[in-house]
Amino acid sequence: xxxxxxxxxxxxxxxxxxLNNSIGARFKEKEVNVRVxxxxxxxxxxxxxxxxxxxxxxxxxxxxxxxxxxxxxxxxGSENTGDDNYWTGELCLSGGACGGTxxxxxxxxxxxxxxxxTNFPGGSSLLALTLPNDISGKDIKxxxxxxxxxxGSFGALSSKDKVAVIAHEVGHAIGLGHSEESSALMFYxxxxxxxxxxxxxxxGVTYLYxxxxxxxxxxxxxxxxxxxxxxxxxxxxGGTNTFWPTALMGLLxxxxxxxxxxxx
Ligand SMILES: [Zn+2]
Numbered sequence: 001x002x003x004x005x006x007x008x009x010x011x012x013x014x015x016x017x018x019l020n021n022s023i024g025a026r027f028k029e030k031e032v033n034v035r036v037x038x039x040x041x042x043x044x045x046x047x048x049x050x051x052x053x054x055x056x057x058x059x060x061x062x063x064x065x066x067x068x069x070x071x072x073x074x075x076x077g078s079e080n081t082g083d084d085n086y087w088t089g090e091l092c093l094s095g096g097a098c099g100g101t102x103x104x105x106x107x108x109x110x111x112x113x114x115x116x117x118t119n120f121p122g123g124s125s126l127l128a129l130t131l132p133n134d135i136s137g138k139d140i141k142x143x144x145x146x147x148x149x150x151x152g153s154f155g156a157l158s159s160k161d162k163v164a165v166i167a168h169e170v171g172h173a174i175g176l177g178h179s180e181e182s183s184a185l186m187f188y189x190x191x192x193x194x195x196x197x198x199x200x201x202x203x204g205v206t207y208l209y210x211x212x213x214x215x216x217x218x219x220x221x222x223x224x225x226x227x228x229x230x231x232x233x234x235x236x237x238g239g240t241n242t243f244w245p246t247a248l249m250g251l252l253x254x255x256x257x258x259x260x261x262x263x264x
Contacts, residue, residue, distance in 0.1 A: 017186060017204030018177035025132060026175045026208040028139045029107050030070050034059060034170060036078035037086045037112035043149045046113035051147065052078040054163050055111070061195060062167040062185060063174070066202050071174065071209040073109075081110065090118045091146055094134045103134045104142035109173045111166065114146035123150040127157075127165055127190075130172040143173035164194045176204045 019025075036052040059073040083102045091114070092098035098118075104110045114120070119129050126148050134142035145166070147154050157165065164185065171186050178188040183198035197205075 016180040017184070017200045017207070018179065019204075019208070020132065020172055020175050020177045023138055024175070024208070025135055025138050025140050027071070027107065030209075031072045031074055032107055032109060032174070033105075034073050034075050034109045034111065037081040037083075037110040038078045039087050039113060040080065040082075041087075043087065043113035043147075044115060045152045045155050046147050046149045047155065048078065048113060051111060051162070051166065054159065054166060058163045058166040058170065061163065062197050062201070063170065063205060065197065066205050068202065068206040068211050069209045070211045071205060073170065073174075081112070086110065086112045086144070086146075087114050087149065088116055089114070090116050091129050091131050091144060092133065093131070101131070101133050101144055104144060106134075106141050109143045109145065109170060111145040111169075112147070113149035115149040117150060119146060120148045120150045124148070125151070125153055127154050128169045130169040132173060132175065140173075140175060145169040145173055158193070160193050160195065161190065165190060171201065171205075174205070175208050176201075179204070 034055060036048050036055060038048055038052075042048075055075040055077070059075055063069070063071060063073050081102070085102045089101050090098045091101050094101075094103055114129070117123070120126050128145060128147045130143065130145045132140040132143040134140070154162065154165070168185050168190070176186050179186040179198070179200045181187060181198055181200040182189075182191065184200040185194060185197050186201055186204065187198075
């Protein structure tokens with residue numbers, strides 16, 4: 001009977017988080033900078049000064065709250081990136097075929113607006129696109145979050161929802177994919193007025209950035225739950241890069257979000 005109970009209980013405790021890529025890439029450093037890339041020409045529909053003001057809340061109310069994760073997302077307001085391609089370029093991997101996205105400074109996540117219709121076809125209802133676009137082996141060196149500047153969808157959100165959307169996109173930037181748990185920030189739909197991470201988000205960020213607790217003098221790690229396929233997380237940098245499917249899921253997220261907003 002005891003065995004049967006355990007058997008029934010286990011599936012409900014399983015994690016549902018996914019990774020943004022098949023190689024389990026993550027930032028190597030404990031501290032990662034999240035900055036707003038300021039546009040010398042103001043965005044058409046996105047207020048980057050407002051985004052800059054929301055950045056600390058987005059990090060501190062979500063990813064910086066996980067005691068079992070070593071990751072510390074540092075916000076330093078905004079910086080003038082001096083590169084027009086952030087807000088006009090196509091989002092793609094470093095060295096990829098499109099070659100349109102600048103590479104952030106090492107250990108940086110740049111958040112900015114973008115009005116390239118290849119990223120946002122037809123002005124789509126996509127709220128934002130995120131891509132760790134500078135990767136070396138299993139290390140993410142830099143990532144870019146592009147808020148859709150082709151329409152006013154992001155600007156029409158409440159302040160709390162903007163914070164949650166920024167935090168969700170940064171979740172992709174640090175290596176997480178979508179979760180099937182509706183309680184998770186990384187759920188594929190945006191749930192209005194979300195203010196906390198879910199259990200699944202905490203498991204995901206702890207998996208990628210476990211705090212090292214040397215309980216027995218042997219370097220034990222907390223939260224090392226394996227979701228990687230065998231042979232695909234062995235540190236050789238192998239595996240097929242699958243960042244674009246996540247970007248496409250972002251489109252789904254935005255579409256669902258729009259529908260949800262209409263219903264409420
Ligand atoms: Zn997403």
